[in-house]
Amino acid sequence: MKQNYLQDLFSLSGKAALVTGGGRGIGQVIARELARAGADIAIFSRSGAAETVNLIESEGGKAIDIIADVTDEASVKAGIDKIVETYGKLDIVINNAGVCYHKDAFEASVAEWRECLDINLTGEYIVCREGARVMIEKGTQGSMINIASISGHIVNIPQRQAAYNASKAGVIHMTKSLAIEWADKGIRVNAVSPGYVATPMSIDPDFVEPELLAAWDPLFPLHRMAKPEELCGAIIWLCSESAGYTTGADIIIDGAYGVI
Numbered sequence: 001m002k003q004n005y006l007q008d009l010f011s012l013s014g015k016a017a018l019v020t021g022g023g024r025g026i027g028q029v030i031a032r033e034l035a036r037a038g039a040d041i042a043i044f045s046r047s048g049a050a051e052t053v054n055l056i057e058s059e060g061g062k063a064i065d066i067i068a069d070v071t072d073e074a075s076v077k078a079g080i081d082k083i084v085e086t087y088g089k090l091d092i093v094i095n096n097a098g099v100c101y102h103k104d105a106f107e108a109s110v111a112e113w114r115e116c117l118d119i120n121l122t123g124e125y126i127v128c129r130e131g132a133r134v135m136i137e138k139g140t141q142g143s144m145i146n147i148a149s150i151s152g153h154i155v156n157i158p159q160r161q162a163a164y165n166a167s168k169a170g171v172i173h174m175t176k177s178l179a180i181e182w183a184d185k186g187i188r189v190n191a192v193s194p195g196y197v198a199t200p201m202s203i204d205p206d207f208v209e210p211e212l213l214a215a216w217d218p219l220f221p222l223h224r225m226a227k228p229e230e231l232c233g234a235i236i237w238l239c240s241e242s243a244g245y246t247t248g249a250d251i252i253i254d255g256a257y258g259v260i
């Protein structure tokens with residue numbers, strides 16, 4: 001039996017990875033797991049990611065905290081320049097930053113609709129585009145993973161969230177489109193669509209009403225939400241060279257929520 005076979009198969013050693021929205025929630029766990037797999041990490045957020053950087057450094061990894069708003073082209077370009085200045089390149093992009101509002105179509109303002117589309121869809125587009133620009137310049141065989149959602153496939157109930165659902169459906173098709181656009185450049189672009197994951201966005205009473213949590217509970221085929229860690233095996237695989245023939249895919253990790 002070959003020693004270190006699995007390590008070699010999934011190693012991210014020597015890779016530089018950007019995780020947007022890595023200051024908390026799913027992004028924090030992805031950043032930590034990519035670092036454990038060997039990648040050097042950069043995090044974009046609006047309010048800072050010191051806790052994530054400390055976590056990674058305490059385990060012997062490398063991480064930098066960059067204040068960048070994914071909706072702002074100049075801020076994204078400056079953030080990516082900082083990554084190249086620090087690590088010399090960019091190999092992996094995890095487009096994870098996102099927001100969700102629970103408001104029906106009449107209750108939500110057009111400004112809220114635009115903000116949701118702007119962060120969840122346009123933000124991922126800007127980060128993909130600026131990330132790909134640097135990968136192409138440096139001849140990097142890069143991997144991008146856009147965090148979509150089961151909400152891009154089905155309409156969640158009972159909450160009303162048309163803007164969120166539309167933004168995530170857009171992420172899935174944008175992913176396929178960019179996979180084709182950059183196939184010749186050696187850049188793979190895939191999506192991951194989680195079901196409900198236990199993070200502040202889905203369990204914190206500041207974000208989610210208790211009645212909603214009670215309404216969701218009987219809908220989970222596995223009788224629980226996912227833990228963020230349960231997304232990371234697939235994400236590490238997509239980042240690694242063993243996924244070299246996987247591009248334009250959307251991996252649903254929803255505990256069969258979308259099947260019924």
Ligand code: NDP
Binds near residue numbers: 044070148195
């Ligand atoms: P959280 O609300 O816990 O974290 C979102 C992160 O995104 C924060 O770090 C936030 O940092 C960052 N962010 C938001 N807006 C911007 C912006 N304009 N620029 C840069 N960073 C930004 O969310 P989750 O961890 O729960 O979700 C992460 C992703 O997973 C999202 O795309 C979400 O839609 C998706 N998802 C989540 C599910 C769930 O059940 N939790 C299910 C399916 C998909 P800051 O505010 O400091 O900028």
